[in-house]
Amino acid sequence: MTGQNTPTSGAGDTAARADLAERAARAGGAVASGFFRRRVAVETKAGKTDVVTRADRDAQRQVIAAVRTEYAEDAVVGEEEDELKEVPETGAAWIIDPVDGTNNFVREIPVWATSVAAVVDGRPVAAANVLPELGDVYTADAEGAYRNGEAVSVSAESDPEAMMVAPTLWWDRNHRDAYAAACRETVERFGDLRRVGSAQATLSMVAAGSLDGAFTNLSANPWDAVAGALLVERAGGTVTDLAGEPWRHDARGLVASNGRAHDQLLAAARAVEDVD
Structure with missing residues (x-):
């Protein structure tokens, strides 16, 4: 997926998707953050360390609601509930993880993210990872990657x-x-x-x-x-x-x-x- 040409979608549309990815991730992150360190009930899914809470579900719904205000027909791939679990190879889709790092979340460790990616024809065009408890917002658009609005780059370490x-x-x-x-x-x-x-x-x-x-x-x-x-x-x-x-x-x-x-x-x- 990465390392390949960006799929055909106008520059304006890509910019709009990047903007919405950030806004949706911020909105979902705010919902999840409202449950953090609030003794939210914890359920298990496939295993003892595969956990989920109301925060995950409510945050995902908030992200989807934000997406639907502008892209009502796009597919949604989401970790929770009955959303798609695979990325469509054609068309536009939004990939959502409402709380990535739920084990951290339930143990009151502040390193977790609300993640939103926009893809077109199976390839990503924009993304946002919001870490509410750390105050960091990572975004990617057609031009670069950013943390809190400032351009970032990978390290120069070679050893x-x-x-x-x-x-x-x-x-x-x-x-x-x-x-x-x-x-x-x-x-x-x-x-x-x-x-x-x-x-x-x-x-x-x-x-x-x-x-x-x-x-x-x-x-x-x-x-x-x-x-x-x-x-x-x-x-x-x-x-x-x-x-x-x-x-x-x-x-x-x-x-x-x-x-x-x-x-x-x-x-x-x-x-x-x-x-x-």
Whole structure:
């Protein structure tokens, strides 16, 4: 998906979608923030660490309501409830994660994001990741990537032994060996490891140069990665799948970097895949 030409949609329409992505993400983030550290009830979905709250559902509804005011016919791909779970290959769609990092959210850790990406014909054109508790808003449009309205770029670090890298997404209880391998590959190949607990926040930090790279061998849900992957690309970084090809929403693996030691990150992700 990233690393390819932007799909055909007029510059004005792309700018409008970028503006709406930010406004919708801000609105959804405000709803979720209203529940933060308020002892909201927690439910589990597929596993003990796959959690959801009323904040997730209410925030997603708010984002959709914002989108529908201007693009009533566009498809919606959302993590919660009965929205689409796959990105349409044709037409316009909005990809929503109302609270990316719900485990952080329910444990009162302020690193979580409300994420909105606009795609046309399966490719992203705009994105916004809002981190309400940190006061940061990351956006991407046709021209670049921004944090709080200021242009950002990936880091210039080229020495792997000085790089800070994040294994990202979540290896569940059936894949503990892969999780351990991801941590081992990181500490053996790079200077330091960070586990942020939100894939969208992680990718936003790669885009802004706070982290030098992030990787997983897993297939990401579109709401966990599309917005962040576009941010990294627009900030001058590299985003690929396990084969080293430009990343798409349906790819196996996700490797995002400043482009200066991408092969090392790819090797780390492939080593985890061998274990998994």
